[in-house]
Amino acid sequence: MMCSAHAFIVLSYIGNVTCSAHEFRCKSGRCVPQSAICDTDNDCHDGSDETFELCASRPPNGCHADEFSCGVGGGCIPAKWKCDKHEDCEDGSDEAGCPKVTCPPSFFRCDNGRCIWPKWKCDGDNDCGDNSDESAALNCRKETLDLILYLI
Numbered sequence: 001m002m003c004s005a006h007a008f009i010v011l012s013y014i015g016n017v018t019c020s021a022h023e024f025r026c027k028s029g030r031c032v033p034q035s036a037i038c039d040t041d042n043d044c045h046d047g048s049d050e051t052f053e054l055c056a057s058r059p060p061n062g063c064h065a066d067e068f069s070c071g072v073g074g075g076c077i078p079a080k081w082k083c084d085k086h087e088d089c090e091d092g093s094d095e096a097g098c099p100k101v102t103c104p105p106s107f108f109r110c111d112n113g114r115c116i117w118p119k120w121k122c123d124g125d126n127d128c129g130d131n132s133d134e135s136a137a138l139n140c141r142k143e144t145l146d147l148i149l150y151l152i
């Protein structure tokens, strides 16, 4: 999951196309983390993440009530991004101390916290939503599944 997120960010830097929902698009087209907005650092290199229009309504060194503070100098992110299993703050503080989702015994726990029936693992369907029940890490390659079906 982390790998694909990183790949996407790298791609968006290269392609200058669209930024992900968790990023801010600078005037130059560059993508920076949302937490970089109004943190007094010129992350965009063109100042567009620190403009007066963007930051004037923000409390000095603070975040709006509907925002989560990433800590000193870490900027602000929308409150709903806290504990959404995606590190939006540079220091990951929005995902620290979040309640851990546990699955009942005998259930499979997806990377995104969802619980699924164990037999849904490696069945070719993306039941987790993040594909972690079908990931290469589980060694469920399609060939193996086909072979099993053939043997049955």
Ligand SMILES: [Ca+2]
Pocket: 036, 037, 038, 039, 040, 041, 042, 043, 044, 049, 050
């Ligand atoms: Ca900034």
Ligand SMILES: [Ca+2]
Pocket: 081, 082, 083, 084, 085, 086, 087, 088, 089, 094, 095
């Ligand atoms: Ca988050």
Ligand SMILES: [Ca+2]
Pocket: 120, 121, 122, 123, 124, 125, 126, 127, 128, 133, 134
């Ligand atoms: Ca599945």
